[in-house]
Amino acid sequence: MRKWIIGLTALSFIITTAGCSNAAKQPVPSNGQAQKQEDRTDEAFTLRVSYWAQDKNGYFDSVEKKFKEKYPKATIRWDKLDEKNFAEVTENQLKSGQAADILFNQKIKEYAKAGYLLDLSDQPWTQRMIDSAKQTVAYKGKTYGAALDVSTFGVYYNKIIFDRLQLQPPKTWDEFMALNAKIKQAGLSPIIGGFKDVWTIQGVYLPIAATSEFLQNPNFELDLYAGKVKIDGPEVNTAMRKFADLAHNGYFNPDALLIGYEESTQQFIDGKGAMQVMGSWTPGVVDSNTSDFKMGFFALPDQNGKTVMAAAPDKQVSINAKTLHPVKAKYLLSLLLDKDMLALYSKNVALSAFKDVIAEYSNPAMKDVQKALQLYPTSINPGHLFTNSANDAINAALNHILSGKVLQNELKEADVNYIKDKATLILD
Structure with a gap:
């Protein structure tokens, strides 16, 4: 897709x-x-x-x-x-x-x-x-x-489930992890994924990586090009560790690797899970399939409650x-x-x-997204200035995590691929 x-x-x-x-x-x-x-x-x-x-x-x-x-x-x-x-x-x-x-x-x-x-x-x-x-x-x-305009990424949640379980949007990463645990204890999947369509894996990873990479170093991908940092460094490793925490704690639906995007969205609509971490087209997709779904949105915070939103023009x-x-x-x-x-x-x-444009949206979640874009700093999508071969290695690392494995040399491979194909990039 x-x-x-x-x-x-x-x-x-x-x-x-x-x-x-x-x-x-x-x-x-x-x-x-x-x-x-x-x-x-x-x-x-x-x-x-x-x-x-x-x-x-x-x-x-x-x-x-x-x-x-x-x-x-x-x-x-x-x-x-x-x-x-x-x-x-x-x-x-x-x-x-x-x-x-x-x-x-x-x-x-x-x-x-x-x-x-x-x-x-x-x-x-x-x-x-x-x-x-x-x-x-x-x-x-x-x-x-x-x-x-831009497309951006974050957490869309089922307000009815949140109200029933007395949950509030988290202010820190630790609160987000605790929220996932409460939802799982209630017998629901915290996050619905459709990872058979592999592009959807990035929907979960990008908002994590944006905050991890660009809060630690706003110039991370430019510094990578200049040879000052590596992909196999604290910025990307922190994002990978957080992604692994979600996967290894069982916070995705059990069949996440077996179903695609459309099936996962239907599960979200059907209330089989409380959240979908995805792009800003989500409210429109849900609205086209149902008229009574109450949806909210929040941006993913870090441990200190700070956020950088990946927003791709x-x-x-x-x-x-x-x-x-x-x-x-x-x-x-x-x-x-x-x-x-x-x-x-x-x-x-x-x-x-x-920043100064206030548009009207029939879906309240879109208003939440717009407010978040005006409130938080934004970044290019993580990996936007990586080579294709480096991004392939990142994707391989994410797939290994989802299959229950721990990372080995995938990020080192990403660095090797980046250096090999660096000449293909067009930067300022």
């Missing part, structure tokens, strides 16, 4: 790039001419925006209406791409000089490195993004776009460096990122990557 959770999204509402064909046909004006041209509000012009997702809340229409209050003769061309091949189409359009003025994409670092994107470091909205979003849209210390937006209308494009982008517009965009669809 999903490949490696770094690429996961709870709710797939995505937008991407296409081409500014006029840029290939018209001569680029001098800086003075461009500035004079862009400052005019009474001229007719066209801006192109490309995307690949459905707009369920009237977001684009609202943005366009506001934009035309300032530029009444403007035309905004919304070019929708196929979500199956948008990345390939976008890249081809950029290479051929046919890309849109405003580009929704998922490869800001790559495109910035290639010189395709406008430097937007001076834009006021840059400081409104959560930490992990800022990291994702930056290259060489400059900001080349914004992330609209999904939909990203940039401006084509070759646009003929940079001032107007920046203004349109500022409207796309306006907090009220983003609240409309996010309503019952997505979690915003901006």
